[in-house]
Amino acid sequence: MKKINILLASVLALAPLVGCTDATAKISDAKAALFTIGKTSITKGSVYSLMTSTAGSTTAVNDANKTIAAAEVEVTDEMKTTAQSTLNSYKSLYGDTFTSYLEQQNMTEDEYVNDYLIPSQQAEKLTAKYLDENFDEVCSSYQVVKATILSFTSKDDADAALAELKAGTKTAAEAASGHNSSSTGTSTIYTLESTDVNSMVRTVLNSASPSDAWQLVPEDTANSFALVKVDDNNPSNFKDEAITTLSAISSVSSAATTYFFKKYNFVIYDKTVYDGVKSDHPDNLVQSIAN
Amino acid sequence: MGKFLKKNWFVILVVILFAGISVYYIYDTNKGKLKGKSDNGKDVVYEVNGQDTLADDFYNQLYKSNGTTAVVSLFKQAVADQSVATTSAMKDTAKTQAESIRSSYSTNYGTSADTQLATDLKSTGYTDLEEYLIEAQKISKVTGDYAKANFDDLQIHQVSYILIKFTDSSNVTDTPTDDEAARMKVVDDALAGGSDFATVASSHSEDSSTATNGGDLGVIDKNTSSLDANFLSASLALKEGETSGWVKSNSFGYFKIYCTASTPDTLAANNTSSDPYVTLVQKYDTTLENVAIWQKAQSLGIDFHGNDDLETTIKTSLAINDNSSSNSSTTTASPSASASASASSSASTN
Numbered sequence: 001m002k003k004i005n006i007l008l009a010s011v012l013a014l015a016p017l018v019g020c021t022d023a024t025a026k027i028s029d030a031k032a033a034l035f036t037i038g039k040t041s042i043t044k045g046s047v048y049s050l051m052t053s054t055a056g057s058t059t060a061v062n063d064a065n066k067t068i069a070a071a072e073v074e075v076t077d078e079m080k081t082t083a084q085s086t087l088n089s090y091k092s093l094y095g096d097t098f099t100s101y102l103e104q105q106n107m108t109e110d111e112y113v114n115d116y117l118i119p120s121q122q123a124e125k126l127t128a129k130y131l132d133e134n135f136d137e138v139c140s141s142y143q144v145v146k147a148t149i150l151s152f153t154s155k156d157d158a159d160a161a162l163a164e165l166k167a168g169t170k171t172a173a174e175a176a177s178g179h180n181s182s183s184t185g186t187s188t189i190y191t192l193e194s195t196d197v198n199s200m201v202r203t204v205l206n207s208a209s210p211s212d213a214w215q216l217v218p219e220d221t222a223n224s225f226a227l228v229k230v231d232d233n234n235p236s237n238f239k240d241e242a243i244t245t246l247s248a249i250s251s252v253s254s255a256a257t258t259y260f261f262k263k264y265n266f267v268i269y270d271k272t273v274y275d276g277v278k279s280d281h282p283d284n285l286v287q288s289i290a291n
Numbered sequence: 292m293g294k295f296l297k298k299n300w301f302v303i304l305v306v307i308l309f310a311g312i313s314v315y316y317i318y319d320t321n322k323g324k325l326k327g328k329s330d331n332g333k334d335v336v337y338e339v340n341g342q343d344t345l346a347d348d349f350y351n352q353l354y355k356s357n358g359t360t361a362v363v364s365l366f367k368q369a370v371a372d373q374s375v376a377t378t379s380a381m382k383d384t385a386k387t388q389a390e391s392i393r394s395s396y397s398t399n400y401g402t403s404a405d406t407q408l409a410t411d412l413k414s415t416g417y418t419d420l421e422e423y424l425i426e427a428q429k430i431s432k433v434t435g436d437y438a439k440a441n442f443d444d445l446q447i448h449q450v451s452y453i454l455i456k457f458t459d460s461s462n463v464t465d466t467p468t469d470d471e472a473a474r475m476k477v478v479d480d481a482l483a484g485g486s487d488f489a490t491v492a493s494s495h496s497e498d499s500s501t502a503t504n505g506g507d508l509g510v511i512d513k514n515t516s517s518l519d520a521n522f523l524s525a526s527l528a529l530k531e532g533e534t535s536g537w538v539k540s541n542s543f544g545y546f547k548i549y550c551t552a553s554t555p556d557t558l559a560a561n562n563t564s565s566d567p568y569v570t571l572v573q574k575y576d577t578t579l580e581n582v583a584i585w586q587k588a589q590s591l592g593i594d595f596h597g598n599d600d601l602e603t604t605i606k607t608s609l610a611i612n613d614n615s616s617s618n619s620s621t622t623t624a625s626p627s628a629s630a631s632a633s634a635s636s637s638a639s640t641n
Contacts, residue, residue, distance in 0.1 A: 021324065022324050022325040023324075023325050023326055023327025023328075024327070025327065025334035025335060025336045025345075025346040025349070026334050026346055027334075027346045027347050027349075027350045028333060028346075028347050033596055034362065034595075034596070034598065034601060035362075035366070035593065035594060035595045035596065035598070035601060035602075035605075036592075036593070036594040036596070037366065037369040037370055037373065037588050037591050037592065037593050037594075038369070038373045038591035038592055039373065040369040040372070040373060042362065042365045042366070042369060044350065046365060047350075047354070047358065047361050047362055047365060048346070048350045048353070050361045050364065050365060050416060051350070051353040051354065051357045051358065051361045052349075052353065053413070053418045054357065054360075054361070054413040054414075054416055054417075054418065055353055055356065055357040055413065056336075056349075056353065059349070059352060059353055059356070059357075060336065060337050060344070060349075063339075063344065063352065064337065064339040067339050067340055067342065068339065068340065071340060104359070105355065105356055106355050106356075107355075261339075264339050264340040265338070265339065265340065265341070266337065266338070266339045267328075267337060267338050267339075268325070268336070268337045269325070269326065269327050269328040269334070269335050269336060269337060269338075270325075270327075270334075270336045270337070270346075271325045273336055273337060274325050279406070279409070280406065280409075280410070
């Protein structure tokens with residue numbers, strides 16, 4: 001009998017472990033009824049559950065973003081002025097529609113400025129801050145270089161322009177316009193994401209240095225030729241411009257998001273919010289569920 | 292001790308085995324599961340920079356921007372679920388509709404179709420498409436029942452029309468030009484000759500969007516605001532089977548209107564393949580659904596447990612006015628009628 005009791009106790013010890021599930025954060029007064037229709041009571045818990053499934057992930061991510069931006073980017077007077085100016089332009093542009101929107105969101109104008117307009121400016125600067133902190137690494141990954149590229153549709157034009165450039169008798173802009181090229185001759189920042197650079201031009205951009213002369217490169221399309229001159233292959237010399245260019249690349253802003261959410265240890269403890277972030281904001285999910 | 296072990300070796304072995312299994316079980320059941328966290332007994336939803344956001348605070352935060360949508364959605368669901376039982380036919384319809392919607396999203400959004408659909412669905416307060424479509428059918432049924440019960444008061448009519456466009460829309464004259472009058476006469480002669488209205492509309496109406504279906508505009512009522520007031524009043528004045536004189540619209544031309552239904556039975560007979568009130572609810576009287584839901588909720592019994600603010604929020608969202616909550620929203624005709632309705636007019640029957 002004693003043996004059976006020990007066995008039963010062992011089995012029962014396992015019972016509480018059955019049904020271990022993912023965590024769901026619950027509100028304290030989930031059972032409080034907000035209203036009752038007929039026999040159905042709508043509780044705070046059911047409203048919370050619905051709001052969490054439909055808006056939980058976005059709200060959590062936005063809030064975390066706001067916290068991170070506030071920690072990383074100081075609010076300046078310029079930001080406050082810009083926010084106030086944006087508010088005024090919305091009011092003037094949308095009139096009563098904007099007022100109704102604020103009412104729907106249960107927000108005052110001050111709250112809109114402080115909770116949305118200023119934080120959104122801070123958030124915009126996060127990518128630039130990420131680039132500032134990881135500049136060399138990102139520039140290396142994206143093969144950032146400043147160069148002038150002139151495109152021609154005939155080899156004769158390209159050769160003639162090249163001769164002028166080598167002789168130093170014409171500027172890039174003059175050589176282009178003088179030989180049927182629509183290129184502006186402006187020195188431009190190119191990255192791996194630049195869509196107007198083919199593989200052969202890319203090879204030159206990666207291998208040439210500012211001391212090298214202009215090079216004639218056949219482009220992918222038949223009867224298409226490019227003259228390429230690397231102006232600067234040290235991005236530190238044009239850091240601000242490089243940051244502006246890199247900031248516009250979506251994979252860079254995604255990487256910036258992930259970087260800051262890791263840095264500030266964004267951890268979710270609710271499966272519905274977790275699944276929503278995983279599906280709708282994957283860049284913001286920086287925890288492993290097996291943690 | 293040795294004697295005890297010797298005597299109970301089997302039980303001890305079993306206990307050790309259970310302990311091993313327990314440890315593995317604990318590890319295995321928690322593997323891949325999201326861990327929870329609490330702070331002073333309160334559940335935490337997430338943390339960032341070491342700051343916890345409690346579920347209670349998260350509720351308030353969510354409620355600020357999404358509370359009204361959520362409570363109104365749950366309000367409608369509660370009314371619909373208690374008023375209409377889910378049938379297998381509804382499930383089948385929802386399944387078919389869901390397939391069609393998914394296919395349409397796939398065509399329009401490609402690889403981001405699922406994400407876009409989920410986003411759009413969430414904005415309605417749902418996460419499951421078929422569940423949403425079943426609820427929509429139930430709400431449609433509640434609204435249809437309400438419309439049928441208040442048919443005469445709402446002045447529900449199904450109408451068709453024939454349009455004769457202005458010869459020169461930049462130079463509209465007070466009376467029809469010879470060219471316009473000639474085209475109108477062709478219509479009048481055809482109708483006088485015994486041709487039915489739908490046939491004449493198909494062959495002579497100059498509104499291609501409705502001519503192909505016999506000139507059918509759909510089902511309208513006194514709250515239809517997308518139509519010109521004079522066109523609307525001319526339509527609502529017609530009894531079943533009656534045809535109006537020519538109704539002039541300064542935007543389009545001359546309309547001849549025919550009432551195909553002004554009773555619930557005829558309306559149902561005219562629309563056997565679909566919900567007869569669906570175009571009315573979705574297109575021409577967008578206040579009807581909310582009024583129907585509110586009235587049904589009242590008949591079921593509503594208790595806001597003293598929360599007057601919540602009652603006001605829901606009533607405001609449903610556009611329910613205590614003075615006119617039953618069904619008497621005033622007609623607010625827009626002078627700029629929608630092109631799809633193609634029925635702006637300034638009534639001048641002749």
